[in-house]
Amino acid sequence: xxxxxxxxxxxxxxxxxxxxxxxxxxxxxxxxxxxxxxxxxxxxxxxxxxxxxxxxxxxxxxxxxxxxxxxxxxxxxxxxxxxxxxxxxxxxxxxxxxxxxxxxxxxxxxxxxxxxxxxxxxxxxxxxxxxxxxxxxxxxxxxxxxxxxxxxxxxxxxxxxxxxxxxxxxxxxxxxxxxxxxxxxxxxxxxxxxxxxxxxxxxxxxxxxxxxx
Numbered sequence: 001x002x003x004x005x006x007x008x009x010x011x012x013x014x015x016x017x018x019x020x021x022x023x024x025x026x027x028x029x030x031x032x033x034x035x036x037x038x039x040x041x042x043x044x045x046x047x048x049x050x051x052x053x054x055x056x057x058x059x060x061x062x063x064x065x066x067x068x069x070x071x072x073x074x075x076x077x078x079x080x081x082x083x084x085x086x087x088x089x090x091x092x093x094x095x096x097x098x099x100x101x102x103x104x105x106x107x108x109x110x111x112x113x114x115x116x117x118x119x120x121x122x123x124x125x126x127x128x129x130x131x132x133x134x135x136x137x138x139x140x141x142x143x144x145x146x147x148x149x150x151x152x153x154x155x156x157x158x159x160x161x162x163x164x165x166x167x168x169x170x171x172x173x174x175x176x177x178x179x180x181x182x183x184x185x186x187x188x189x190x191x192x193x194x195x196x197x198x199x200x201x202x203x204x205x206x207x208x209x210x211x212x213x
Contacts, residue, residue, distance in 0.1 A: 062176040066169055075172025079179065086171070093164040097157050104154040111147035118143060 060079045069075030072094060076086040114124035118137055126143070128136045 059180050060176040062173050065172040065176040069169040069172040072165060072168060075169060076175075079172060079175050081175060081179065086168075090164065090168045094161060097160040097164065101154060101157040101161065104150050104157055108147060108150040108154050111143055111150060115140065115143040115147055 058080075065075040065078050068078040073083075073087045073090045076083045076090070110125065114126050117124040118140060123135055123137075126138055130136060
């Protein structure tokens, strides 16, 4: 009885070992199949990516850049190139010139009104009084010169505002054009000595530069 039980136990153990060996023999095959499946998926993904059309590079339209630049700095923002650097320059120039234009205008108005008042025999802000209370005015020539000087300053700063405004429009137009400008890597320049015969004067030796595209 004990011998039969021992024989059955050996049969069960042997059968289990056979199943385990068969499982371990099949495991490398399943792993290799999974690796092949992953490789096939990677190849298909690369093939699909290569078949996709290349994304076109966005290029600004110069006319639209000019239209956007009607708002100061709008053309630079539309071109999307160095706008973070160009905007402070544009608005800094406009605000600085605007400040000086306003200041020059106020000073011009002061001297203009003082000159008019003095011509009419009236006192003004530049009138000074002596200890006895007698008014002392600057000369008409001095008031007129200061009036004309600050009028000139006012006009110059106003012209500067217009120049900065036009400059940012021109810059946005040119920058939009240059975005489409292609610089080939094959562009080279060679400098070499040059020998040339000049009639009546003889031979000439110089240096020549050649551009190759």
